Amino acid sequence: MLTLWKSTRLTTAVLLTLSLLAALLTIIAPVERTLGSGIRIVYLHVSLTWVGMAGLLLAGVVGLALLIWPRPTLQQWLHVISYVAFGFYVVGAVVSLIAEEVNWGAIFWHEPRTASVLQVVAVGVIVHVAGSWLPRARVQGLLHLALAGFMMWSTMRAELVLHPDNPVGLSSSGGIRLGFYGLTVLFGIAAMWLTLHLKARDS
Numbered sequence: 481m482l483t484l485w486k487s488t489r490l491t492t493a494v495l496l497t498l499s500l501l502a503a504l505l506t507i508i509a510p511v512e513r514t515l516g517s518g519i520r521i522v523y524l525h526v527s528l529t530w531v532g533m534a535g536l537l538l539a540g541v542v543g544l545a546l547l548i549w550p551r552p553t554l555q556q557w558l559h560v561i562s563y564v565a566f567g568f569y570v571v572g573a574v575v576s577l578i579a580e581e582v583n584w585g586a587i588f589w590h591e592p593r594t595a596s597v598l599q600v601v602a603v604g605v606i607v608h609v610a611g612s613w614l615p616r617a618r619v620q621g622l623l624h625l626a627l628a629g630f631m632m633w634s635t636m637r638a639e640l641v642l643h644p645d646n647p648v649g650l651s652s653s654g655g656i657r658l659g660f661y662g663l664t665v666l667f668g669i670a671a672m673w674l675t676l677h678l679k680a681r682d683s
Contacts (some may be wrong), residue, residue, distance in 0.1 A: 486680045486681055491674070498667075502667065505659060505663055508655055509656070517654070521575065521578060524663065527660060528569075529576065531565075532567075532571075533565065533631065533668040535675075536569060536624075536631055538565065539562040539629050542624070543558060543624035546617050549620070550617035550618050552617075557679065562608070562624055563608070563674055563678075564674050566604050569599055572597075573597045573600075573601050576594070580594065592638040596634045596637075600631045600635075607624060610623055
């Protein structure tokens with residue numbers, strides 16, 4: 481099983497297949513009455529961000545475990561999970577800026593949700609840099625636990641000004657929900673596979 485995850489060729493093939501499926505699903509997913517075809521880039525932005533957030537929360541849980549039980553294996557898992565999750569979150573943030581340009585005609589840097597995402601990215605960079613300078617297990621655990629907490633606090637306190645409140649969950653279109661949740665599952669599988677590949681390679 482370890483050889484399966486270690487295979488770079490297989491991992492490349494899996495990630496390319498998932499990317500093609502995500503592109504196909506984005507193309508065939510239905511458009512929305514207000515945003516029109518601009519909803520497609522929103523599908524990508526939200527699903528990437530959700531996968532990144534889920535991964536950062538998982539890294540926070542592993543960080544908490546590392547605080548209590550500082551073991552090398554947990555530290556290795558934290559390292560891999562946090563980098564993959566943060567990568568997805570950053571890509572989601574970049575796509576969100578493109579989505580603003582497409583749907584709003586400009587990037588509103590001070591819009592609460594936009595500002596929140598950028599703040600989380602900034603804190604995430606600080607955490608990863610600090611973690612590389614301070615290799616002690618408990619310190620790294622505390623840093624990633626703090627990042628997960630900050631992400632949740634920043635996201636929950638951000639007012640909805642231009643961003644709608646749960647547009648997918650409240651949509652009456654089954655196609656829109658299927659498009660979004662389908663992309664989230666595909667990106668989630670990609671993140672898990674990449675995490676297992678990197679962990680197996682490090683081992």
